[in-house]
Amino acid sequence: MQDFVDLQIIGKVWIQMSPATPREQAVELFPHLEIFDEKEFVANRFTGEIVELEPEAVAMYDLTMGAERFGMYKTMRTCLDWFIDNYPKEYMVLLD
Secondary structure (H helix, E strand, O other): OOOOOEEEEEOOEEEEEOOOOHHHHHHHHOOOOOOOOOOEEEEOOOOOOEEEEOHHHHHHHHHHHHHHHOOOHHHHHHHHHHHHHHOHHHHHHHOO
């Protein structure tokens, strides 16, 4: 999958904006998100299928599950969209 790169015009010059990393995107969406340093294995709660997640994906997964539990559906949707954009395979295993 090819990353999309934003272009921004300043004056009459186009500047290519580099895409943010998944970690930077997560922190931009949720500034108080706590991201640890280690990868973790997470199992699908229905099928038991296991995937290894990067630290930012673990934090976003935990936030997704908490948002679902407490009926915070806007937050949950934001997290799901982040997963689709950044970790589509893991999304399909854990959250689809």
